[in-house]
Amino acid sequence: MLSRDIILGITLLALVVKAQLPPKVIETKESLLNELHSLQDVIPPNYAIRSNEHQNAQEINRIFEEFLVQNQESIDAVLRVLKLIDHELENVIQDCIKIFDLDSLDSSNVLFVQVTKPLLYEVKVLCELITDKQIDEVEAALSQVEHHAVDYRQRLDQVMKDMASVSGQLDGDHFKSRIELKTMQISTHLQALNRTFLTEIDQNFTKYMDKWMEKYKKFASMVPNGVEDDVNDRAEIVALFDFVDYLNNETSVLQDELAEFLDYWVELVDETLDSVTNGSLEIVDFLENHPLENFITGDASLKCVSSYYQNLDETILLVLDGFFRCVDYEQEMTKAFQQIDSVLDSTNKAVNFLLDSYITCIKLVGQFGGDFELKECLADLEELLDGTSEFVEHKSTEIYYHTEDAMVFTGVIMGACVQLKAREAVSQLGGKMIDFDACGDKEIK
Incomplete structure (x- = not known):
């Protein structure tokens, strides 16, 4: 992970050197932005199990709720990064710094690791390239983010169904x-x-x-x-x-x-x-x-x-x-x-x-x-x-x-x-x- 000093140094450098992103990158990020933004309306706030009779219900609730919170925080951060990506790279750097600081990157929540972390990691790689002004590699990295976003959407759909199934089984005794x-x-x-x-x-x-x-x-x-x-x-x-x-x-x-x-x-x-x-x-x-x-x-x-x-x-x-x-x-x-x-x-x-x-x-x-x-x-x-x-x-x-x-x-x-x-x-x-x-x-x- 890049240190804050290096990132801030690169930020100052970016104020002088204006780097331009190819139109293809802008097109890809707009598509990604729309796709990920549409998910916000389909993710329910929680899947809490009302029954306290099951000995594992409390731990399952904790895992579900933790995943939903970490997933939401991560997607919010990713959306902020994508919204700021334009022809000028320096507009993105500050939000990329926030990506590096997300606690979710070190999360051991099994659902988060399986569903969200792969996408978040690819966005982190993208941010590192942007802060390093490696423009020739940004387009390929953004394609990787796009690929992982598709996988993320599929994994998210499946895990939400599975969470509903498990919650329904345990709910109400x-x-x-x-x-x-x-x-x-x-x-x-x-x-x-x-x-x-x-x-x-x-x-x-x-x-x-x-x-x-x-x-x-x-x-x-x-x-x-x-x-x-x-x-x-x-x-x-x-x-x-x-x-x-x-x-x-x-x-x-x-x-x-x-x-x-x-x-x-x-x-x-x-x-x-x-x-x-x-x-x-x-x-x-x-x-x-x-x-x-x-x-x-x-x-x-x-x-x-x-x-x-x-x-x-x-x-x-x-x-x-x-x-x-x-x-x-x-x-x-x-x-x-x-x-x-x-x-x-x-x-x-x-x-x-x-x-x-x-x-x-x-x-x-x-x-x-x-x-x-x-x-x-x-x-x-x-x-x-x-x-x-x-x-x-x-x-x-x-x-x-x-x-x-x-x-x-x-x-x-x-x-x-x-x-x-x-x-x-x-x-x-x-x-x-x-x-x-x-x-x-x-x-x-």
Whole structure:
């Protein structure tokens, strides 16, 4: 770089010696001036990323903003030089001195080095020739500036697109919002399904138990006075009471147990949902930040990052959809609790037959009086009551363990699904990472 003393000396010399520039130089500089001046209207003030959630957003913002400032300062200086170039060289020298003093010449900003610095360097060479009054070389140097200005315009267009692409990808955390919304939707549906199952279980048990109690009360109200005082008849009546009481207790216990299972099931799904949600956020964070880290460390260009981000949304959505489909609980829960309806329906048939038999016997006693004994009519029914009780006890135990097994196995299914989707995600995203790293290698080479 020329020292200030030499430049000032040349400046004084220029006051005496008038050097003329060829018309071709003036024509070229006018074309350059118009071209570079038109860029001022298309460069936006900044590309700041509003979101602070990304760990690299602040550094990316700094690089972008620094580039825009340095680029603007440099182009302003270049424009000043071009505007002053006329047939008299000495008019240009003072602004050429300013070119030498620009801090941007020593900038290490990766975007500035790639986009603007080559043009600024050629203008610096041009200024050195002008201050040295090497007129015969000025025209060739200005042609070089013109050539680099074309390249600069292309590089600037590309980097502005890439900056917009990267800023748009990081701005607003749309994936985090999407994941949180999906989590909330699944959780809300789970809670609603839980309430639905609890309501249906309660309604089913209540519906059948109310019918049975209604028939039992009808039987009790029809027992003739004095019959219940007969020791021989009382045993059969007590057996029916014990049977109905047993049904009431057994169904109540089972209902409470199923309600607890539903609570456990909800907790199980919530745990899986938390795992899927946290895993999804980690994946998105890694996929978005890995290329930025490579760019910041100089291992990849902004163009590579921008290319990598293209179609990344679609890839991430496929991965997220796969993970969230693992939280599939409704079908298994429905199948488990559907068994209750089947058992209650079968029990209801037997209980109705038995209760109707008791009611019919009371009617027969009333119809035939002393010629028809209640005990004889109720013969063999107690054995059927015991058989029905055994069936209810067996099925209650079966429902309990079937529901427990279904709940545990649902956890196994969801866990296996998450493991599969994690491996599929590695396969899907690994290809993109390889492509990105290859892009970085090419740019560096």
